[in-house]
Amino acid sequence: MFPILQAEFLAPGIKRFVIAAPRISRKQQPGQFVILRLHEHGERIPLTIESSDPRRGTISIVVQSVGKTTHLLNSLDAGDAILNVVGPLGKPSAIKKFGTVVVVGGGVGAAMAYPTAVALKQAGNRVISIIGARNKGLVILERELLQVSDALTITTDDGSYGRKGLVIDQLRDLIANGMHIDLVLAVGPIPMMKAVADITRGPHISTVVSLNPIMIDGTGMCGGCRVLVDGKSRFACVDGPEFDAQMVDFGVLQQRNAMYRSAEQTSMAEFQRNPMSQIESVRHAEDTACATEGDLR
Amino acid sequence: MSAPVKSQNPLTLKERVKLPRQHMPEQMAELRVLNFGEVNLGYSAELAQMEARRCLECAKHTCMDHCPVGVKVRDFVRLIVAGDFTGAATVIREDNVLPAVTGRVCPQEDHCEAGCVLHRRGESLGIGYLERFVADYELRMGTYHATKAVPTGMKVAIVGSGPSGLSAAGDLVQRGHKVHVFEALHELGGVLVYGIPEFRLPKHIIRQQIDYMRAMGVEFEADVVVGRTITIDEMIEEEGYDAVFVATGAGLPLFMNIPGEHLNGVYSANEFLTRINLMHAYEFPKYDQPIVDLRGKDVAVIGGGNTALDAIRSARRLGARKAYVIYRRSEAEMPGRAEEVKHARQEGIEFQLLTSPVEFLSDEKGGLRAARCVRMELGEPDASGRRRPVPIPGSEFELPLSVAVLAIGTSANPVVQSTTPGLQIDKRGYIAADSVTQRTSQKGVFAGGDIVTGSATVILAMGAGRRAAKSIHEYLVTGNW
Numbered sequence: 001m002f003p004i005l006q007a008e009f010l011a012p013g014i015k016r017f018v019i020a021a022p023r024i025s026r027k028q029q030p031g032q033f034v035i036l037r038l039h040e041h042g043e044r045i046p047l048t049i050e051s052s053d054p055r056r057g058t059i060s061i062v063v064q065s066v067g068k069t070t071h072l073l074n075s076l077d078a079g080d081a082i083l084n085v086v087g088p089l090g091k092p093s094a095i096k097k098f099g100t101v102v103v104v105g106g107g108v109g110a111a112m113a114y115p116t117a118v119a120l121k122q123a124g125n126r127v128i129s130i131i132g133a134r135n136k137g138l139v140i141l142e143r144e145l146l147q148v149s150d151a152l153t154i155t156t157d158d159g160s161y162g163r164k165g166l167v168i169d170q171l172r173d174l175i176a177n178g179m180h181i182d183l184v185l186a187v188g189p190i191p192m193m194k195a196v197a198d199i200t201r202g203p204h205i206s207t208v209v210s211l212n213p214i215m216i217d218g219t220g221m222c223g224g225c226r227v228l229v230d231g232k233s234r235f236a237c238v239d240g241p242e243f244d245a246q247m248v249d250f251g252v253l254q255q256r257n258a259m260y261r262s263a264e265q266t267s268m269a270e271f272q273r274n275p276m277s278q279i280e281s282v283r284h285a286e287d288t289a290c291a292t293e294g295d296l297r
Numbered sequence: 298m299s300a301p302v303k304s305q306n307p308l309t310l311k312e313r314v315k316l317p318r319q320h321m322p323e324q325m326a327e328l329r330v331l332n333f334g335e336v337n338l339g340y341s342a343e344l345a346q347m348e349a350r351r352c353l354e355c356a357k358h359t360c361m362d363h364c365p366v367g368v369k370v371r372d373f374v375r376l377i378v379a380g381d382f383t384g385a386a387t388v389i390r391e392d393n394v395l396p397a398v399t400g401r402v403c404p405q406e407d408h409c410e411a412g413c414v415l416h417r418r419g420e421s422l423g424i425g426y427l428e429r430f431v432a433d434y435e436l437r438m439g440t441y442h443a444t445k446a447v448p449t450g451m452k453v454a455i456v457g458s459g460p461s462g463l464s465a466a467g468d469l470v471q472r473g474h475k476v477h478v479f480e481a482l483h484e485l486g487g488v489l490v491y492g493i494p495e496f497r498l499p500k501h502i503i504r505q506q507i508d509y510m511r512a513m514g515v516e517f518e519a520d521v522v523v524g525r526t527i528t529i530d531e532m533i534e535e536e537g538y539d540a541v542f543v544a545t546g547a548g549l550p551l552f553m554n555i556p557g558e559h560l561n562g563v564y565s566a567n568e569f570l571t572r573i574n575l576m577h578a579y580e581f582p583k584y585d586q587p588i589v590d591l592r593g594k595d596v597a598v599i600g601g602g603n604t605a606l607d608a609i610r611s612a613r614r615l616g617a618r619k620a621y622v623i624y625r626r627s628e629a630e631m632p633g634r635a636e637e638v639k640h641a642r643q644e645g646i647e648f649q650l651l652t653s654p655v656e657f658l659s660d661e662k663g664g665l666r667a668a669r670c671v672r673m674e675l676g677e678p679d680a681s682g683r684r685r686p687v688p689i690p691g692s693e694f695e696l697p698l699s700v701a702v703l704a705i706g707t708s709a710n711p712v713v714q715s716t717t718p719g720l721q722i723d724k725r726g727y728i729a730a731d732s733v734t735q736r737t738s739q740k741g742v743f744a745g746g747d748i749v750t751g752s753a754t755v756i757l758a759m760g761a762g763r764r765a766a767k768s769i770h771e772y773l774v775t776g777n778w
Binding site: 023027044069084085217220221222223226228233235249252255256258259260263 | 552561565587590
């Protein structure tokens with residue numbers, strides 16, 4: 001069991017958890033993720049590690065409520081526990097001095113890009129950050145990103161905060177205004193990452209995207225997370241999750257991520273029929289797990 | 298070690314030879330395709346004793362010589378004849394910590410039963426069935442009592458809780474070493490849990506066998522990916538392990554590199570089986586992890602091994618209308634166990650032999666619609682000694698399919714090797730280890746099972762685990778490398 005030490009909503013439906021996971025905290029590097037499972041009937045889902053504190057033995061993750069598992073997770077609080085957390089998985093981000101790096105985070109992607117932005121800044125890069133959200137209330141990690149960025153632009157779809165429009169509008173303008181960019185890191189929804197790749201293709205700007213395909217074991221065993229990169233099947237869990245944006249077939253990624261949509265809707269509908277009983281059963285998971293351990297001894 | 302066992306068989310050798318092999322009772326095919334319950338139901342005590350009396354009790358026990366872990370077959374069979382089933386279990390346990398597992402999934406026809414003298418005269422003794430009976434008796438009656446060895450003060454880390462790791466753990470803990478097993482997944486058992494379906498090896502059997510190992514003193518830690526969560530070097534330098542046994546198993550699933558492999562509905566067998574076995578997708582939505590709805594769909598598995606058969610028989614149970622095995626060679630070359638092929642046929646699985654897909658075809662939504670296949674003929678033998686399949690020009694045809702499962706093998710998982718600089722690997726990426734001592738190029742580190750040999754069987758992995766345990770014990774006692 002992995003106890004939740006802190007839990008706070010950063011925005012409606014987006015929550016940050018600090019979890020006791022000493023082994024993972026000692027090894028985590030930017031760009032890596034964990035896979036977690038909430039209860040004995042639960043699915044395994046991958047989530048990027050936002051930060052870690054090896055001295056406290058903790059990691060933090062930022063979770064957006066999308067399907068059943070994330071809704072269930074976001075109903076947990078400090079004092080609850082997560083049944084299984086495994087990691088850190090995936091290859092760490094490549095960190096060195098590139099020069100000027102533009103970090104693009106769409107929605108909760110801002111939290112995924114954050115640890116890499118920190119490391120890039122520490123490596124001596126000029127970090128230009130662009131984060132976007134649907135509206136002001138959904139903007140996350142503004143303060144944190146401001147600390148590690150030489151410039152930060154916020155965009156909102158409705159113009160309620162920062163620039164009205166999309167993160168790619170700002171990126172397009174930077175390029176049009178002649179900014180020299182050595183690297184773009186884009187993390188967010190698939191259409192956003194695809195749009196970034198389309199924009200940087202012409203000017204030949206190196207661009208890295210962090211992919212989030214459906215994944216099960218996360219150790220290279222099942223091949224469920226395979227993505228088409230440069231015409232070849234690659235496994236996001238061991239070969240990624242970061243890939244050269246120009247080589248990624250986003251259409252295939254989008255199509256594969258939609259594979260279980262109807263099952264996901266069934267799961268969500270079942271959950272919403274009686275959410276409290278399921279939330280309670282996850283909450284009490286720690287007690288029963290302890291009892292079983294005791295029985296074995 | 299147990300004392301020599303005397304024969305109590307009332308039959309003459311002539312009478313024994315005349316007895317037919319006792320059939321394994323099994324769930325009717327028409328019923329079992331509707332559930333995930335076990336196919337083989339196990340011998341009763343009467344059946345087991347009838348079968349055991351067929352043993353010729355040869356002075357030269359070629360059955361035992363053919364067993365990768367060296368189970369004393371003649372001795373345990375004699376104890377079944379004598380009615381001492383608990384004694385029989387004790388004899389098996391001296392060499393095999395997972396008898397309820399191997400009694401179900403070991404390809405006995407290639408090992409002990411191939412060495413059985415009766416085999417030359419007709420049907421070999423049902424050694425696997427007898428082993429299963431004894432192991433199930435022990436589980437049912439709760440007769441197992443763990444004995445703890447005198448502690449040596451030495452600590453051994455085992456990487457992977459599959460058959461090789463468990464086998465080594467059992468031998469090492471019985472020699473008094475402190476044994477800690479690391480597992481990457483949330484459940485213990487490795488391929489026994491994620492790879493082999495419930496209808497061949499029920500999960501509760503694995504759990505009970507692992508509980509026995511806990512009682513012996515073995516410690517288990519799940520959710521640790523060695524190479525990521527902790528490295529081998531850190532285990533030795535920071536956590537004080539005196540030796541490490543790497544048994545991480547088979548690795549990344551191979552794909553065919555033909556067009557259309559990324560279509561929705563094309564799975565690797567590892568993913569397909571992991572969803573079903575480890576994640577219980579067949580109980581969706583009671584369990585959260587889904588699998589595509591196979592009801593009324595046409596499904597094929599590509600490959601002819603046990604994994605392929607497990608996958609297609611699972612698909613049948615999930616409601617597939619047509620269920621095909623597509624294999625590029627003929628039935629004679631199929632690596633799957635004879636019993637599994639027989640069971641698959643009984644369950645209405647169709648075999649498209651001497652056939653191989655060349656392309657997966659898409660429907661308008663990016664889902665699989667059909668496989669374009671080509672017929673093959675067998676040419677000259679290849680490096681494996683099997684006749685090489687050669688495509689027949691102009692024989693291409695379309696097979697309508699909604700789901701295709703690739704079960705064509707695996708390649709080495711690089712996670713441990715790439716994070717352990719001292720480990721030498723072979724040209725295919727597997728860990729280089731001595732085939733007798735299981736020693737690697739790094740002092741104190743041993744390796745065995747599929748991560749050394751590539752995909753093999755449960756019992757061969759267990760054999761490697763036993764050799765490693767023996768060799769680790771010698772190293773710990775003598776300090777010689």
